[in-house]
Structure formats: C-alpha cells, structure tokens
Amino acid sequence: MSSSPHAAPVSGAGGDRLFGLATAGAAWLVLVLLACTAASMAWGGRLAFETFGWGFITSRDWDAVAGKFGALVPIYGTLVTSVLALLIAVPVSIGIALFLTDIAPRWLRRPIGIAVELLAAIPSIIYGMWGLFVFAPFMAAHVEPWLNDRLGPLPVIGAIFSGPPIGIGLLTASIVLGIMIIPFISAVARDVFNAVPASLKEAAVALGSTRWEILSRVTLPYTRSAIIGAIFLGLGRALGETMAVTFVLGNAHDLSVSLLMPSNSIAAAIANEFTEADTELYRSSLIALAFLLFVVTFLVLAAAKLMLMRIGRIHGRTH
Amino acid sequence: MKAMTLAVTATALLAAACGTKSGNQTAQPPAHSAQVTGAGSTFVYPVLSAWSADYAKQTGQAINYQSIGSGGGIAQVKAGTVDFGATDQPLASDELAQAGLAQFPIVVGGIVAVVNIPGLNSGQLRLTGPVLGDIYAGKIRKWTDQAITTLNPGVKLPNADIAVVHRSDGSGTTFNFTHYLSQVSPTWKNGPGEGKTVAWPTGVGGKGNEGVAGYVRQIPNSIGYVEYAYVAQNGMTYAQLQNAAGNFVSPGAQSFATAAESADWAGASDFNLVMTNAPGANAYPITATTFVLMPKQPRDKAKSDAAIAFFNYALDQGQGQANKLDYVPLPKALVQQIEKYIGATIK
Secondary structure, eight states: OOOOTTOOOHHHHHHHHHHHHHHHHHHHHHHHHHHHHHHHHHHHTHHHHHHHTTHHHHOOOEETTTTEEOSHHHHHHHHHHHHHHHHHHHHHHHHHHHIIIIISOHHHHHHHHHHHHHHHHSOHHHHHHHIIIIIHHHIIIIIHHHHHHHTTTSTTGGGGGOSOOOSOSHHHHHHHHHHHHHHHHHHHHHHHHHTSOHHHHHHHHHTTOOHHHIIIIIIHHHTHHHHHHHHHHHHHHHHHOOHHHHHHHOOOOOOOSOTTSOOOOHHHHHHHHSTTOOSHHHHHHHHHHHHHHHHHHHHHHHHHHHHHHHHHHHHOOOO | OHHHHHHHHHHHHHHHHHHHHHHHHSOOOOOOSSOEEEEEOSTTHHHHHHHHHHHHHHHOOOEEEEOOOHHHHHHHHHHTSSSEEEESSOOOHHHHHHHTEEEEEEEEEEEEEEEEOTTOOTTTOEEOHHHHHHHHHTSOOBTTOHHHHHHOTTOOOOSSBOEEEEESSOOHHHHHHHHHHHHHOHHHHHTTOSSSSOOOSSSEEESHHHHHHHHHHHSTTEEEEEEHHHHHHHTOEEOEEEOTTSOEEOOSHHHHHHHHHHSOOTTSGGGOOOOTTOOSTTOOSOEEEEEEEEESSOSSHHHHHHHHHHHHHHHHHOHHHHHHTTOBOOOHHHHHHHHHHHHHHOO
16 A cells, blocks of 8 residues: 555656657757758759759859859858958957956946847847948948058968958958857857856966966866857858848959958848749759858858867866 | 726727727728739839829729839739739740730839949939940949040049949849840840849949949949939939930930830830830930739739729829839820730730
C-alpha cells in the first residue's frame, strides 16, 4: 500500500514529457525551416545554375537584355561592406562595453546603455535616409576629396581610395552598416563583461595590471566565445541588410577596387530587381543570388565555430 | 467597481449603435458593383489615384489600384487576379492575342533629363540624343567635353566628371528612355540596348523615380532621367533635348501633347506604339504612354463594364486632373479611336 519513493505523480510526468516534446519540436522546427528555405532557394535558382554553371559565381555580367547574369559583383559588394562594417564596429563596440562596465561613473551607465540600445531600434530605412541625406553629402564634401588627395596618389593603397567624390559608395555604405551593427555587438559584450567574476579582475589589479591588461588578459579571454558569437551576430545582420545599403551603396553592377566607387550587394540587387524580373532566367538568377547569400552566411558561421574550437583547444575552454 | 464597469460598457455599446445608425443615414450613393481592382505601372499611379478618388465621389464606384510595376501588372492581369493592368511597355499583338487581352493608352507623360550643375538654370543646357547616349555609355566623361560645349556655346560648364544616375530597379521609364537611346544612338543600340533593366556601363542606380531625383539633387555635377511630374514637384533643373525635326525643345505639357498628336496611332495595331522620337516640329523626343490591359472576354462582366466606364470617364473628363499632375491628356482623335476599339474588342 505504501507508494514507492521513486514513483512521481502521474500528471507531473505527463506534463514533463509534453514540455520536452514541445521544446524539442520548436528546435526541430527551426532546423526544418532552415533546410526547407535553403532547398527552395536552391530549387528556384536551378535554372541559373544549370545555364551558367560555376561561371555564375565568377562572372561579372549583369545584363537583363542579353540574358547574362553573374553573381561576382553582388557577392563582392556584400562581403566588402560587411567586413569593413565589422572592422569599424568591433573596436567601437568593445570600447563601449568596456566604458559601460568599467570606466563610466555609475550614474552615467544607464543613460548611455539605453542610448546604445535605442540605436538598434531605429528602422534600417531611417539609417538609409540619414545616410543619403546627411552622411553622403558630408562624405562627398569633406572626406572623399581628402582621401583622393592624400591617399589617392600613394603607390599600392592609392587605388583603394581614388574615385569621383559622389558621396555614395562602398566606404559610405560600410560606415553606415558599421553604425547599425554597433548596438548588437555592444549589448552582448556589455552583458558578458559584467558576468566576468569580480574576483578575477580584482586579482589582476592586485598583481599590478593596467586597465588594458585586464581587458586583454582577463576579460576578453574569459568572454571569448560570447564575443565571437556577438561579432558574428553583427556580421549576419550586415550581410543581410537591404534598405540602408540600397540607399547609400549606389546599386551599380561595377566591380572596382576603390572604396569610393559604387557597387551592389545581394540583398539590394534582389530588392531592387525582383518585381520587374520578367524572364524565367532573370528570376532564377535572383533566387540563385539569395541561395549564394545563404551559403556565404553559412560558411562565415562555420568559420567562426571552427575558429572558436581551435582557440578553445589551444587556450582551454572557459565555458 | 463592478457597477462602474457595467456603466462604461453600456455607454460604449450605445455609442457604437448610435454611430452606425447615423452612418447609415448620411447620404451615400449606392455602390454600383464590387470594387474594381487594377495593378501595374508606378508611372501612372498619381493620376490614376486622383481619377479614382474623383470617380468614387461622383458615382460611388471604388477603384483599387496597386502600383507594383509594369511587369507585375502584366502578370496579374494575365493571371486574372485583377480586372485591369497598367504598363509602360506595350505588348505586341501576338502576345495580346495569346493572353486574350485588349490594350489601349490612357495617359501620356514625358521623361526628362535633369542635371545638377551649380549656377545652371532649367533649359539652359542643350543635349542631343547621341550625346545623351554617349554620356550614359561612359564615353563622354566630363562636362567640358567638346561634344557638349559645341552644343552650349555661351554656357559655363564645370570641368568635372559627369556623375551618371540611372534606375536600379526595373521600370517602364527605363524602357522608354533606353528605347529612345537605341533609336538615336547606334552605339547604344549595339551596346546595352533597350529594356526595363539594362546593363548600365556607368553610373549609380536610384530606386524609383524618387531615388533618381534624390541622387541628382544630392550629387553635384550629376545627370539623371525622371518623369516630368518629379521635375515640376521638386524644382529640378532640366535640359533641352533635340528632337527628330532638329529643334531643341523644353519638356512641358505643350511639347508632350505635340508628340502625342504627331505619333502615328492609327497605324498601330492594338496601339502597340512607343512614341519616343516623335516627328513633330515642337515634339518632345522622350514621351511615354501608359497602356491599360483588360481581358477581351472578362470573367466578371459587371466589373469589366465598371472598369470601362471608369476609363471612359478618365479619357473624357480627366484632363483637368491630369494637367494638374503634369501629365498630358490624350488628343481627341486618339480618344475616339480608343473608345471605338474598346467597344469592338471587349465584350
């Protein structure tokens, strides 16, 4: 008659199982959706891949009249703007996080924190409009002529900084994108810096470390995987950003080394041209572009994971 | 507390009931039939929405138009999801026959070359079709190029690179512009050719007419092409173009109307005519027509008749509204030709 100490109440066990199923279902749903999206884009792009083969990735053409399409220019524009945006955003974000966790007086931390998070709430089209109406003229009037004059004539890097000062182009788009992804990286960085145990930092101070040494030897190694995760979150946002880039990148199917020249990105090309793509091949090329963006994002994330694993193996896992 | 909630709910319901009762009592002409839907060209959207607002006020018939682009309009009317489509690029007779569609023009507008050169006023700069083609092909790079200075002897032009602005999205405006360039410039015809999107050799792309206008306003020493409505509304500087008769004309209602009149509509089957490079003495060379597409044997006869009644209204009484929005109403002879065509083709 005595109930076994190991028998759980029946309703509890059922509830647990249901909960387990629901959460597993949600996780599997995400995986299935991802696989289906990738599959439908690959299927939609099959005509383009069949027609052009591997040449689709290496061709610079984009001629709707002649029916010749190539993904090189959009891929180039997407990668260049995203990488440059990261180069601009990462130091600034880490700096913001460090300032907010360590250096700022307590009364200042909340207002600045809120201001940075508000940056993330601004719609991307507002960034595009600000970029076009305020930032691009500033670049055209002050920054680009300076770059043309000072850095343009230099032997190797001069080609990267020469071009007509029209204000819109790879450089402007990269800066606007960088500003857009700062809140994503800095929010995660700030939370994760706060989570570093105070005892570790106090021990470093006791041994005579400077603030920079605490950051580079204690905080960053401890929060390594989270920071890299945040960086790739920002990169993912930058790779897919459409409206802001369309406004300030110039939408020109040109491949040029110079950062002052306009170019095109995958998301901007699709957004601009999809509604009027009247031939099967044109539509299929745009869907193939979407598939390639998916592939690029996947490759970048895989590289991030591999890098994390390698660092983990060399320096030991933190968590 | 509970009594308060009850009182508030009762008041709200009462107000709602009174509201609907009074709504039914205001004088409203009975709607003729269900809403007529259309989709297509963004070029014609401003004037179509003005016409449909006036028409609804007069007759109570609602017309719902979605400006999704000419390509979308053609696809949707072929699929039968809308009652009419609007396109800036006319379809050929065999394509119309295959899809069972009738096609007729509804309004005319002009595509204008706009520039942003400090110190230059509208109409001061003169360009010809071949020169415009070479600028867009990247062959003429500076404003002080000989080809431009010979056309503009007294005008002070900056010794700067020409910043070319074109469309980044596919558009009927681009089709008409590149069709004109293909007509007047053999290098353009053998190069990028004509189409809703082309492989532009140089320049930056703005999204929509608004995008091109925005870029031209922002970028100094730039040139772009926009619909005339955008020039007037944004106070932009336009250039004169040389027409087929050899005269330099400014864009405007008069020169567009002359082009529409001098075009050979009677000879075009199903009105399949692109009016660029019209022959008249004072005709503006780049004029564009928007065409309406409707099924010849409509599934819903009532809605088709309602749409035809709307277009007859627009053709007969819509001139004032069109003029106000800087479009050009069709010449009377063409209107008669269209009404005869509609009566004969759409059953």
